């Protein structure tokens with residue numbers, strides 16, 4: 516599927532606000548890809564479609580997640596996380612993606628300990644893309660940091676997410692904590 520087809524499909528799948536967010540992730544993921552020497556067009560595509568399952572009804576998300584045997588208990592308990600794994604399955608069927616994009620969409624809501632740079636870029640771009648500014652006033656600072664220290668920016672984004680989750684007494688996914696520990700441990704080497 517080409518970009519134009521994917522764009523018009525995304526416009527039908529998500530709300531206008533969400534679509535604007537997806538365009539922001541697309542742009543910033545492309546920028547990071549160029550800085551870190553990855554395939555910018557492919558990362559732009561992944562950014563564009565990463566939230567394809569965001570507006571799908573519960574039932575459809577559950578059916579999509581059943582295809583790989585169902586998500587773990589923590590994901591199942593947090594409705595906001597479903598569109599990651601469900602979206603990876605949806606994109607596999609409707610956008611003709613490969614394993615690299617599948618992984619990036621699958622883990623964009625929780626992260627994972629040993630994520631590829633490709634998946635990390637989508638994870639981070641999702642949190643700090645420019646259109647998120649109204650929500651996160653520190654996003655601009657993190658975008659600057661991401662251009663020369665992607666792990667540092669990911670760590671700061673994770674700290675913010677984890678704090679937010681704790682403040683609301685929500686369940687914290689262990690992969691997010693493992694990812695945070697991994698970055699901290701690697702930075703000590």
Ligand SMILES: [Fe+2]
Pocket residue numbers: 565566569598623624641
């Ligand atoms: Fe998302």
Ligand SMILES: [Fe+2]
Pocket residue numbers: 536540565566641
């Ligand atoms: Fe997103």
